[in-house]
């Protein structure tokens with residue numbers, strides 16, 4: 001963690017990233033305002049969160065519950081919304097309610113019901129994204145596309161759980177961007193189907209990371225999750 005970049009360097013990376021996003025949007029005939037950047041600060045110290053916060057970001061992505069909780073207590077009162085983007089075991093559902101605003105990685109009926117139980121009798125609500133393995137990558141978590149209806153149906157029964165949309169992580173094949181693009185395209189089509197089947201709005205399509213954000217934006221991503229392009233490579 002000693003190789004944290006300077007804030008100036010972070011700002012330069014952010015300028016470059018904004019330009020990439022604008023170019024992708026331009027190529028896709030989209031408005032760059034419709035694609036938000038979620039800075040991913042996993043494996044970096046709280047300094048990374050401070051950089052992002054000072055640059056105007058109000059939301060941060062972390063992928064491990066314990067790491068995020070430790071950072072939350074180090075940071076104290078800071079105006080940040082926390083998104084969990086890593087796998088969540090259902091026995092940790094109690095830990096995330098009240099601490100995370102959104103869980104992007106809901107991938108089982110069991111996890112949904114544990115979250116619902118954990119929310120009973122307390123003030124908090126929670127937003128979720130359903131993680132779908134549209135790239136059918138055995139190395140990735142996320143439900144199969146055919147399971148999505150079942151999860152949406154159950155989530156719609158949970159009063160304190162709000163379904164914001166869908167999330168995917170594309171298979172990692174940098175030499176063949178078509179593979180990622182297809183996974184993103186499938187997530188968009190699935191979102192469209194869920195919206196029309198259940199007459200709901202799923203505003204977020206969380207897809208695209210540093211290496212595949214162009215493909216994701218061209219397929220309709222509303223939120224790219226970016227770590228290394230902002231903070232450098234983790235070593």
Ligand SMILES: *Cc1c(COP(=O)(O)O)cnc(C)c1O
Nearest residue numbers: 040063085209210225226227228
């Ligand atoms: C780490 C991580 C990211 C960011 O990855 P980069 O390639 O560093 O941009 C995005 N999404 C998830 C789920 C991650 O775990």
